[in-house]
Amino acid sequence: MKFLPLVIANLKRHKLRTLLTTLSVTLALFLFASLRSVVTTLSAGSEVSSASRMVVQNSTAFVIPLPMSYANRLSSVPHVKAVTWANWFGGKYGDGKKFFAQFAIDPASYLAMYPEIQVAEDQKQAFLKERAAAIIGEGLVRSFGWKVGDNITLQGTIFPGDWTFTVRGIYHATLKEYGDDQFMFHYDYLYEKYPDRVTPGWFIMQIDDPTAAPGVAKTIDDQFRNSNAPTKTGTEKAFASGFASMWGNVKLLMSTIGMAVVFAILLVTANAMMMNQRERTSEVAVMKTVGFSDRRVFGLIIIEAAVISLTGALLGLGAAALLPIVTGFGQGGFLPGFHVTIGTMLFGIAVALLLTIASGVFPAWQAARLPVVQALRRVE
Amino acid sequence: MALVEIRNVYKSFKREAQTVDVYSGLSMDFEEGSYTALMGPSGSGKSTLLNLIAGLDKPTSGTVRVEGSEVSSMTSAQLAPWRARTIGFVFQSYNLLPVLTAHQNVELPLLLTNLGKKERAERTEIALGVVGLADRMDHFPRQLSGGQEQRVAIARAIVADPTLILLDEPTGQLDSKSSEEVLELLRRLNDEFHKTIMIVTHDAKAADRAKAVLHLEKGVLLERSQLSGAGVAT
Incomplete structure (x- = not known):
């Protein structure tokens, strides 16, 4: 706890950058949770369909x-x-x-x-x-x-x-x-x-x-x-899946393109977080001169990355959870029962932890291994 | 036994394809309570000597002992807590953390101790009082003058009550008035608080305030001037 002011002070170093980085994580996790919820809702709709009900539709097109x-x-x-x-x-x-x-x-x-x-x-x-x-x-x-x-x-x-x-x-x-x-x-x-x-x-x-x-x-x-009028007969589960994706292959769209966008945002975020650490090489050298151990320096940088990632994740996941309540999305028959599942929330937290590792571990490891004399020579 | 014992130290650097020898068998002692200025031209190995004593660098061969502990053979994990207890380091360019206030900068070494929040605050205030900046403790480095920044850096160096204070060109970026204030402060730390001080400097005025002056050239101790106190032996 006594190191908390140090972590907070570092996060406030570039307030706008920290804010934008956190918002990037928020946006990425919001998209992640929302898109994944569309997929899980579609799947849930299919899963609850009765196994003893079958649907007969026109094989040419569902609308005929x-x-x-x-x-x-x-x-x-x-x-x-x-x-x-x-x-x-x-x-x-x-x-x-x-x-x-x-x-x-x-x-x-x-x-x-x-x-x-x-x-x-x-x-x-x-x-x-x-x-x-x-x-x-x-x-x-x-x-x-x-x-x-x-x-x-x-x-x-x-x-x-x-x-x-x-x-x-x-x-x-x-x-x-x-x-x-x-x-x-x-x-x-x-x-x-x-x-x-x-x-x-x-x-x-x-x-x-x-x-x-x-x-x-x-x-x-x-x-x-x-x-x-030739027919296409299948279980209700198959019909439910087909009905949900009648505007295109929604699941594919959600789970591939959507996730790629999320991944791209996360990469940008990780880069911003790494850049932030690289700028502080000299300060890390000073801290080591004062007596901070390699392990302590590593831990502090990881905590900073975790604060940004987890704050962003909580905001993003929270916004996604509130989405169907605030906007009424999920009502209207297309995606009945749309909600963010506990599984998606936990998955989102796991993504945030992964982001912490991706964005924090490398600069933290670099800082921990930093030869003090070399870094000080750059400063002096 | 001397506080600092340097025995038969060799140190060389690789610079591109060439090996540059800094010391070839340097030996010297520094006594507890001494105030020594290290002088010499650039590249003579003054700062390297401070780095070796602080455990920030290692000799190619030979030993460096401080208070009987062999610094040159300590691991990185052993060095960090040792440095926190034993060494106070002051840089030419102050090197305060810009995001921390003067108080927080000075408190930094105390975060590595087991002291409680209240005790840390008390010690920090005392250290800032010693350097005459008790009324500037909530200022950020950018809100202080160069001389004030360096005094905060000195407060940071003394707050954990280290055995040895090492200063690398502490007046190099200061005007004459600020330099004078810093030098006066160092003398007080030595006289009143009996701190062992080693200062690397090009400034003759700064060296005059020390009790002994060592002249290094090409890694060799050329001359030792005893001013107003004992403390250095070669």
Whole structure:
């Protein structure tokens, strides 16, 4: 502790440089934690998907729908216990700045397929009975202040026009990765307005044996191979991954390009920290003349590097942890359950320690080995 | 037994492809309480002698003993605490740490002791008082004159109560008034506090204040002038 004023005084030597170096570490660790959290959230979304649910989509492109007639044919495939379907609506609310996912679903079969969606029984019945009814996640209640009975008007983008729904239920997602910010309404309501255009976007099937999934997928895809709408069938996990990366290979982008940027920032930071130490060669020589041992000099320089790295890391990781809370990022269906995991935090601390080693050990080692007479001759 | 014993010391440097011999069998003693000025032209080995005594450099052969300890054979790890206890070193260009106040600069050697914060502060204030800068303790080096900086450096050199104070051209960058103040201070440290002092200087006035003057040339002791006190033997 008695050496603390010495460490602090050295950190205050170039206040702006110390500040900028610390902020560089902050930025690097913020990016690191945020990007890694996108990857972990995407992976978590896939992991929580049921092993006994399968998804059938158009093999040409995810956005091309499938004929409704497929529902009956899928039901008759061995191991398939139940079938439901859904459509991406893609509407916007108000000025559209707050995005959330909207799905047209077959209410009874869809809710039966997804026990993760918990709705009070009376609300569920009210939703099932009314064609223009909708159920919304608790996240939307927090974001918009909606409540049961409210009329919500969405502007259709894929299906033009003003669409007014009445909120009849608020669901709670038992798994946060499922997301509590979805807006679901009756498929029939959509179909009524656009009977010529609306067919299911994708089908979801419940199978009785998860190990039979590959066989089921092959049977279905073979069956529709030569039709106008060939299918691509897979587990829900595969579908979830594909859905999350429909704007490109998000995971690859996050984990490679993003990390390269982080690494570049860290290199610049390490260089700044090393430069700072190189400028103090003469002072190290004086300290040794006074009686500071090589080991003590080494330790002091490492502590300085650690203070910068860990302060930057705590600020960066803290900012990343606050990101979904402050900005509301993570709501809106694309990345439900986005948060910075403990694992990412620990990984971030490990990166900061690595930075301490990278930026501190070499100059500290140089200072410890510094021949005093040689350094003093330079000074004198 | 002399405080400092230098026996048959050889020292040579490699300068590019050439070997430069500084000493070829130098021997001399310095007694406790002596105040010796080392004079001689540049390259005569004056500063090298201080470095060898302080353990900052090692002889090529021969021995350097201080208080009976053979400095020339100590390891780097042994030298650091020994130096903290035994040596106070003052440089020509002061070499105060610019980020520390006068008080913090003077306290630096005490950080290596087991003294508590209060005791360190007391000793630091005493040392600054001795050099007449008790009212400047919160000033940074850039806020002090050259003479004041050198006095802070002397306070740093004496604060841990070392056995030996070594000064390498301490008045080399000072004006005559500041030089006079520093030299007066050194004399007081020797007279009143009985500190053993060795000063390397080109300045005849500085040498006059010492009790003995050694003239070195090409690593050889040419002349010894005894002024007003004993303390040096060859």
